[in-house]
Amino acid sequence: MDFTSPSVQFSYDLKNNSLFKKDDRNFINALSVMQLNTLGNVSLLDIYLSRSNVVEPHIHQNASELVYLISGSAIISLVNPFTKKLINLPVTPGQVANVPQGWWHYEIATSDDTHILAIFDAPVPEFIAGSDLLRLTPAEILAHTYCLNEAQVQATLAPITDTVVIGPPSSCMPANNGNPSMSSMPQRQVIGNGWQNG
Structure with a gap:
């Protein structure tokens, strides 16, 4: 980086780079070297969620993630690939949770x-969404691999037509009236290419 260049940037308004917006209370703004060229080997997501909304299960294959709670409350859940156990980490303001690189994880808000x-710890973290794995893997492969009924798998996954990012979709009306059990821890308007925006 040439710090004498007239194009050098030292500040940026996150509101100018919306990665994803579900509605006015559930959205994500992003910052990477694409927006702030002096940033180096770090990036961030500024995430706003209302109760029961979840950043869908996903992995970052090129980055570890430090999750810092500013306000509200959430549960950060991750699967330890070495112990094969789900870890649920409740966080309140001022607390952090660490997700090692490549670990399957998700965040769910437990309050508005x-x-x-x-x-x-990457200039632009990569993202593999659970919704993409489910919708892009043929139903017959899932059914065959896990000894499931192919028609039921296909019918169950048919509503997943795009990357979810923040779920559940606004149109979703689950049997439990949209209130997932916080103890069990179990669409969408994508804006541009996220990290690539301005």
């Missing part, structure tokens, strides 16, 4: 007005 800062 939850504000999370996710910090990555």
Whole structure:
């Protein structure tokens, strides 16, 4: 980086780079070297969630993630690939949770007005969404691999037509009236290419 260049940037307004917006209370703004060229080997997501909304299960294959809770409350859940156990980490303001690189994880708000800062040790973290794995793997492969009924798998996954990012979709009306059990821990308007925006 040439710090004498007239194009050098030292500040940026996160509101100018919306990665994803479900509605006015559930959205994600992003910051990477694409927006702030002096940033170096770090990036972040500024995440806003209302109660019961979840950043869908996913992995970052090139980055570890430090999750810092600014306001509200959330549960950060991750699967330890070495112990094969699900770990649920409740966080309140001022607390952090660490997700090692490549670990399957998700965040769910347990109160309204939850504000999370996710910090990555990569200039642009890569993202593999659970919704993409489910919708792009043929139903017959899932059914065959796990000894499931193919028609039921196909019918169950048919509503997943795009990357979810923040779920459940606004149109979703689950049997439990949209209130997942926080103890069990179990669409969408994508804006541009996220990290690539301005």
